[in-house]
Amino acid sequence: MDLNQLIEDVSAALGFEDAQPLVQAGQKSVLTGTLSGAAAVAKIVVINPGPNGDITLERAHREVELLSAVDSERVVKVLTDAVEIGDPPTAVCWAEEYLDGDDLSNSLKRTWDELEVWSLLKDMSQALTACHELEVVHRDLSPANVRRLPGGHFVLMDPGLARHLEKTALTGAFQPGTPGWRSPEHVPGGDPIPASDIFALGILAFYALSGRFPIDPSGNPADYDRALVEQQAPGISTIVPGVSAELSDVIDTCLNRQPARRYLDGTEMSTFLSDMGANR
Known part of the structure; x- marks a missing residue:
């Protein structure tokens, strides 16, 4: 998957601006940027075809669902729902608060x-x-x-x-x-x-x-x-x-x-x- 195209698709899906790659490890990539004018990160998980891809997609939705339910300054805050890219999905993405350190x-x-x-x-x-x-x-x-x-x-x-x-x-x-x-x-x-x-x-x-x-x-x-x-x-x-x-x-x-x-x-x-x- 072309990274530049993926960044463009994710930015459009989340309303994410000024996106820059931060980390890439395996199927997961992290971008820095802004969301509604505030510093944020976008997390992207690539979805491979097949049963393992279905599990990966489910896990990403679960992670966002769980983070959305937790309200604590000691747990990272999720800022958007999980959004799927493509049909069938080739990636899933969401935004979280940016944390220094x-x-x-x-x-x-x-x-x-x-x-x-x-x-x-x-x-x-x-x-x-x-x-x-x-x-x-x-x-x-x-x-x-x-x-x-x-x-x-x-x-x-x-x-x-x-x-x-x-x-x-x-x-x-x-x-x-x-x-x-x-x-x-x-x-x-x-x-x-x-x-x-x-x-x-x-x-x-x-x-x-x-x-x-x-x-x-x-x-x-x-x-x-x-x-x-x-x-x-x-x-x-x-x-x-x-x-x-x-x-x-x-x-x-x-x-x-x-x-x-x-x-x-x-x-x-x-x-x-x-x-x-x-x-x-």
Whole structure:
């Protein structure tokens, strides 16, 4: 598909102006520009013919539907409906608010201090609260899907693998997530729930402090799946001596192998952090 023609078609479909390519990865492209005079991004997903293309199209519509339903400053805002390009569709596009900053992939190349980790836990628990209150499980809380803003706050993005617990016919059941950032419930045969997002948030915090995964995803995928189900993640204080007891307790709770022993959802975790004064 010719990129210039695609940009022209998307701009016309969304009312998007001053479009410039920002990122292209696989089937997904991102443009920067303006919408109604405000900075925005346009996301484009190319649709290939066949059953896989139908799944991709459905997932894009689902992502926009879920984002439209969530109202939180800690979750990226969608600005338009998903619009299909062509008949049959060759692409689907939509606009989101423009966010300064970068995703966590780069900042996790260094170890963080405790204040940064507290901020991540607080902001992401609030973002998950907004999702979980709508019975939506994100299922892919990985570095690429969390943006760090210049002021230090964090915003949740791209619920493309999300599942609406009351609309399973629409969203399906098992989705793989991203290796390294999965919960025990992501293993084939499992069923991710709100507490699964909490586990993934615990992985982010653990990695930010230590520079390593609590459960090693390298090697044989079957071994990784088995370890997720059978092994308890090590306590963060055994990996990072000197971490405060309060932070250690929060991260270890997130990473409990048993879902019922974690914070059950974003609301419970956010309330706990607020009560303990973690908004420091």
